[in-house]
Amino acid sequence: MPDVKDLYDLGETPPMGHVPARMHASVIRQSRFGEPAQAFQSEVVDTPSIGPKQVLVWVMAAGVNYNNVWAALGKPVDVIATRNRAGETEDFHIGGSDASGIVWAIGDEVTNVKVGDEVVLGFGMWDEDAPDIQAGADPTTSVTNKIWGYETNYGSFAQFTRVNYTQCYPKPKQLTWEAAGAYMLVGTTAYRMLMGWAPHTVRENDAVLIWGGSGGVGSMAIQLTKAFGGVPIAVVSEESKYEFCYQMGAKGVINRKDPAFTHWGRLPDLDDQAAFGEWMKGARAFGAKFWEVLGERRAPRIVFEHPGEATIPTSTFLVDNGGMVVICAGTSGYNADVDLRYLWMRQKRLQGSHCANVEQSAALNDMVAAGQIDPALSRTFPFDGIGEAHQLMHENRHPAGNMAILVNAKREGMTTLE
Numbered sequence: 001m002p003d004v005k006d007l008y009d010l011g012e013t014p015p016m017g018h019v020p021a022r023m024h025a026s027v028i029r030q031s032r033f034g035e036p037a038q039a040f041q042s043e044v045v046d047t048p049s050i051g052p053k054q055v056l057v058w059v060m061a062a063g064v065n066y067n068n069v070w071a072a073l074g075k076p077v078d079v080i081a082t083r084n085r086a087g088e089t090e091d092f093h094i095g096g097s098d099a100s101g102i103v104w105a106i107g108d109e110v111t112n113v114k115v116g117d118e119v120v121l122g123f124g125m126w127d128e129d130a131p132d133i134q135a136g137a138d139p140t141t142s143v144t145n146k147i148w149g150y151e152t153n154y155g156s157f158a159q160f161t162r163v164n165y166t167q168c169y170p171k172p173k174q175l176t177w178e179a180a181g182a183y184m185l186v187g188t189t190a191y192r193m194l195m196g197w198a199p200h201t202v203r204e205n206d207a208v209l210i211w212g213g214s215g216g217v218g219s220m221a222i223q224l225t226k227a228f229g230g231v232p233i234a235v236v237s238e239e240s241k242y243e244f245c246y247q248m249g250a251k252g253v254i255n256r257k258d259p260a261f262t263h264w265g266r267l268p269d270l271d272d273q274a275a276f277g278e279w280m281k282g283a284r285a286f287g288a289k290f291w292e293v294l295g296e297r298r299a300p301r302i303v304f305e306h307p308g309e310a311t312i313p314t315s316t317f318l319v320d321n322g323g324m325v326v327i328c329a330g331t332s333g334y335n336a337d338v339d340l341r342y343l344w345m346r347q348k349r350l351q352g353s354h355c356a357n358v359e360q361s362a363a364l365n366d367m368v369a370a371g372q373i374d375p376a377l378s379r380t381f382p383f384d385g386i387g388e389a390h391q392l393m394h395e396n397r398h399p400a401g402n403m404a405i406l407v408n409a410k411r412e413g414m415t416t417l418e
């Protein structure tokens, strides 16, 4: 065994399988909660130990997701206090819910991966022995399911990350580390939303309305809808994002900032006829625009939702009779209104969706490996750019697609451990 050390610089690689006692990490502390640019700071911390069904991964690149904007802000949930209440002792948070890397150590009961395997990581971390899962529940609905690197500590913004064996999937060989680190969370979420809620899965020629088409989940939803034969119509907030959506496969794009749309946010009092009439005018204008860019007068069978409060009234109004609004977030707020008359009379479905199970994650990863879905990598940051990347996302100024961070990868463009 070559000389081993207790701490390695970023870009320096320990002998395969040697786990140094300490590691570099980008750390959030409660005293720094606030703007992401300041909340993340590089520190040296102890390398985590692993349990019998866990895997320690040497992180080559990490993906940037909205959840760690929330972690940095310390709201709506203080993730550190929540874990401390549950008995965990660390007074810091290492975020990061997406990564590509190399298996560096495995627990005694792990058989699906071995040291040296190149992997990408799913973001659901559940206890497969939990009674609800043993009784047949989808693991993403288990009371034990936590989002790795948000609800759990030791995410991918560090030299090592700790995951369950069920989170490991083979890294598509053709991808650079940074591209491989950028797509699993958004891709698998979008896959479950569009293919996980039968009978409302994307069928040939289904029109699908996709909010935030240039964002993380949106860019994946456009590609998946197209791949399954549907017709993706994307919504964005500026025309400079149109081209990206077309490249992803959108048939048409709508600018939600068009002055004809005056109806965003919560519904007015339904008894205030003038205000409700004004709201309806905006919603109808948006519907007419949808028909125009689709090229026919047909409502979306599926609406892919995540803005929440700002858009749910429009989504539930617009979705086709018998169609589904599927939602994974409330980025603009959680207090959304639904005019129930449309929901029951037109037999629409409002479906929550969260995370992705093993089958869905594997299916999405296979599509990426086969070149059917592109990770839509936009910009790659160095390790000390984690705060900046999240700040851009917080201000909705991030580039279209998905951002990545180089962790142990020495430079962009690497596909293996050099």
Ligand SMILES: NC(=O)c1ccc[n+]([C@@H]2O[C@H](COP(=O)([O-])OP(=O)(O)OC[C@H]3O[C@@H](n4cnc5c(N)ncnc54)[C@H](OP(=O)(O)O)[C@@H]3O)[C@@H](O)[C@H]2O)c1
Binding pocket: 065, 066, 067, 185, 186, 189, 211, 212, 213, 214, 215, 216, 217, 218, 235, 236, 237, 238, 241, 256, 306, 307, 310, 311, 328, 329, 330, 331, 332, 353, 354, 355, 356, 393, 396, 401
């Ligand atoms: N539950 C899950 O499993 C899960 C998984 C992944 C992500 N998420 C959540 O999903 C949300 C989106 O994630 P993401 O990675 O796609 O983020 P993102 O890259 O920031 O994209 C979100 C997009 O939403 C659009 N948007 C922002 N405010 C809006 C508003 N008021 N009305 C309409 N559109 C608005 C923006 O596009 P325009 O400004 O161009 O319209 C933005 O590009 C986040 O809240 C994230 O935490 C949940």
